[in-house]
Amino acid sequence: MPRLSYERYCDEVSAQTALLREVLPGDDLSARVPTCPDWTLADLVRHIGGNVHTTDAVVRGDAGAAPAAPGDRRRVGVPDTDDPAVLTAWMQDGADAYARTLRERDPAAQAEIFGLPDSLLFWARRAACDILLHRADASLTTGAGYTVAPDLAADAIDEFLGIVTDRRVNEKVFGRLPELYGPARSIHLHATDTTADVPAEWLIELGPDGVSWRPGHEKGAVAVQAPLTELLLILYRRLPLDRDQVHVYGDRDLIDAWLDRVYMG
Template sequence: MDLLRATLNGADLSATVPTCPDWTLAQLARHSGGAVRWSERLVTTRAEENIPPQDVPAAGGPDGDDPAALDAWLAETAALGTKTFRDAGADASAWSWTDDHTAGFWARRMTHELAIHRSDAAIAVGVAYEVAPDVAADAIDEWLDIVRFVQRHVPDDSAAELKGAGRGSIHLHATDAPEGLDAEWLIEFGDDGFTWRRGHAKAAVALRGPLTEVLLAFYRRRPVDGGQVEVVGDRELLDFWLERATFG
C-alpha cells in the first residue's frame, strides 16, 4: 500500500486510468483501499459468509476530494490490514469466494491486488513500475489458479472456452529471474479445461521478457506488441488465452 501511495503522491487524482478506463486515479485508490478493508473485515470477524462491502466500516474512503485525506485513509487501511493479517495467522478461518477459506488466502490476494493496481496507477501517471520477483511470480501462479477456478465454476464466463486438447500449449518465460526462482510456466489445454505447472518446456507459443513485463502482459496491463516482451510461435493461441482469461 505504501508503494501505491507513493505512486499517487502529487498525481492528478481526477485523471483516467488507461488500464481501468471506467476509473479515475481517485476511484482506483478507493477501490484498492476498500478491497483491503473488506478482506480485513472478513478475517477479523472470522466470517463464515460474505460480508457486503457496504457493511464494512469506512470501506468507501473519506468524504470529499481532498488528496491528503485519501492518502491518510490509505495509510490507516494499510496499518489495519497488516495488523489483522499478522495477528490472525495464515490458517485462521475466513470466508472467501474460492475453496480456500483462510486468512492466508486473503493476505495473498490483497498482495497481488495492490501490486496490479499499483501498475495501473504507474501507467496512468507515467512512472516506472517494478514488483519484487517473488511477488510477481506468485501473482502469475495465483492468476492461473483464479482463471481455472472461474473456468470450473462459472460456466457462462469466457474462461470456460479455455479448453481443447488440440490447441497446443503456452509457455511463459521470465528472462531476468534471480537464481533459484523458477519463473517459467507451461499452460496445457485439455478437453475439460487447462492445467499449468512451473518449469521449462517447448510450447506452441512462448511469451518471453522481464518478469515484471511478463506479469503485466499476462494480466493485460500492457500490450504484447509494446516492445517489452517477445512472442515466439502461435500468436493466435496467446491472443485466444488473453481474450478469455478473466476474473469472473
C-alpha cells in the first residue's frame, strides 16, 4: 500500500528530476557513473528522459518511441547530442509533461507500460522512485550531497520490496532471486534516524516458495540498522554495507547473499 498520495508522486516526478539536474555539471556529461559502470552521465540522462517521454506517450495513448537504451542515439526523440543543456532540458520537459499527464487522469486508470499492466498510481510511484534513485547515481558521481524526505525514502523501500515480491515480474527483474529460496530465513531492516510518524522497519521472509515482506519490528536471522537514506541506498546497492553508521547483527552471509542477488539498476 503506497504511503503517499497520487498527487505527491506526480509532484516528485518533476521535483526529483529537477534535483537531479541541479547536481549535473553544466559543461560535460562524459563522467562514468560508478554505480552504473556502463553508463556516463549523458547515458543516465538519456535513460531517464527516454523513460519519462515514453511513459507519457503511452498514458496519453500514443505508444511513441521505445525507451532509450543508454547511449543509443537512434531512438526517435532522443537528442543526438552530448550538449548538457539540450539533454537535461529534454529530460526535464519529459518529466514535467508526464507529471501533467498523470495529474489529468484517474489514479485507478490502467496502463500497460513495458509489458506490465497496472494502475497509474503504480506507474506514478514507480517513476518517482526510479528518478529518486538515479538522482543518487548522479550525486555519487559528482560528489554532490544527497538528501531525501523521510516519508519518500521509506516509501521507496516499500516500493522496492513490493517489486521483489511481485510474482508478475520479480524473477524477470531479479534473475537470481530463486537462489535465495529454501529454508525459512528472515532479514530485519531498521532505520535508526526516523520518528514515530514515519515507521521505518521491515521484515523480509525467505522460504521454499519465494519471498515476502511486511512492515514492523520483528527479529530476523540478520538485522541491518542504518540511517534511512543510507538503508535505501544499501538496498539498491548504491552504498556498501561497511560504513560507519551501518550495523549488521546476526547472519552476515544472508544479507550479503541477498544484496548479491537482488539488484535493480
